[in-house]
Amino acid sequence: MALRFQLANQVVRRDTARKADDGRIVVKPDDKGVARYVRHDAGGPLAPGELRMRYRVREGRVKFATNA
Numbered sequence: 001m002a003l004r005f006q007l008a009n010q011v012v013r014r015d016t017a018r019k020a021d022d023g024r025i026v027v028k029p030d031d032k033g034v035a036r037y038v039r040h041d042a043g044g045p046l047a048p049g050e051l052r053m054r055y056r057v058r059e060g061r062v063k064f065a066t067n068a
Contacts, residue, residue, distance in 0.1 A: 008062035
């Protein structure tokens with residue numbers, strides 16, 4: 001089963017200047033627990049409530065690993 005995440009679309013739209021590569025982003029869950037894109041991870045400290053997520057680019061698409 002392949003899952004597509006809206007978050008992956010946000011990474012692509014905000015990352016047009018960067019080379020499509022594997023990386024990490026910073027997200028912050030909203031009031032409903034849905035993770036929202038904040039920025040690409042530069043390795044600095046996180047603000048309260050922020051989380052890092054690793055992504056991979058495969059066949060030109062951003063993909064996230066799940067625990068499923």
